[in-house]
Amino acid sequence: MQVFHDLLKFVLRPLSSSARDGHVIKCGDEVVRKCYFRVAGWLADHIENLMIHVIYTTRCAICESPQDWLGDLQKYPLRDAQQYREWVDKSDTESLHMSGVKCITNALWTRRDVIPRELVRSDIVHMILLGNLQHLLDWIKGFLDSHDRLSAFDSIWSLMAPYPSCYVL
Numbered sequence: 001m002q003v004f005h006d007l008l009k010f011v012l013r014p015l016s017s018s019a020r021d022g023h024v025i026k027c028g029d030e031v032v033r034k035c036y037f038r039v040a041g042w043l044a045d046h047i048e049n050l051m052i053h054v055i056y057t058t059r060c061a062i063c064e065s066p067q068d069w070l071g072d073l074q075k076y077p078l079r080d081a082q083q084y085r086e087w088v089d090k091s092d093t094e095s096l097h098m099s100g101v102k103c104i105t106n107a108l109w110t111r112r113d114v115i116p117r118e119l120v121r122s123d124i125v126h127m128i129l130l131g132n133l134q135h136l137l138d139w140i141k142g143f144l145d146s147h148d149r150l151s152a153f154d155s156i157w158s159l160m161a162p163y164p165s166c167y168v169l
């Protein structure tokens with residue numbers, strides 16, 4: 001997990017100067033503006049959030065709710081990246097463990113333009129896609145089967161190229 005955060009720090013490095021100094025950019029409406037690029041959100045499911053926020057599986061990426069209270073909508077202290085960074089620097093594994101945080105230097109904790117807990121955005125499109133695609137395929141298969149067209153559908157489907165816009169001559 002430390003390798004992931006070392007790479008993340010490297011990948012996000014160009015954004016540091018942009019977030020601080022900005023870039024002059026000609027926008028779509030032809031107006032030149034000074035723009036400040038920053039990491040404002042990160043679409044991730046819970047498992048991906050574990051990696052991004054270096055937290056234990058049963059913990060929340062936004063607050064310090066105890067693992068048995070995950071999903072309970074009571075208010076718990078919000079995650080404090082500055083505090084975690086200090087604990088990692090001091091190797092205070094006990095405090096980190098109590099907060100559900102692994103003893104890893106998180107690339108996001110050092111960025112001035114990021115409050116890690118505010119990056120959390122649920123990956124709704126991913127979840128909807130998975131759920132709807134399965135539901136849609138089940139519905140289509142049932143419909144085609146009831147009209148005796150399932151084998152024709154399968155035959156046509158199997159003829160499709162894996163990458164329809166790429167033609168190999």
Ligand SMILES: [Zn+2]
Pocket residue numbers: 060061062063064065
């Ligand atoms: Zn929470």
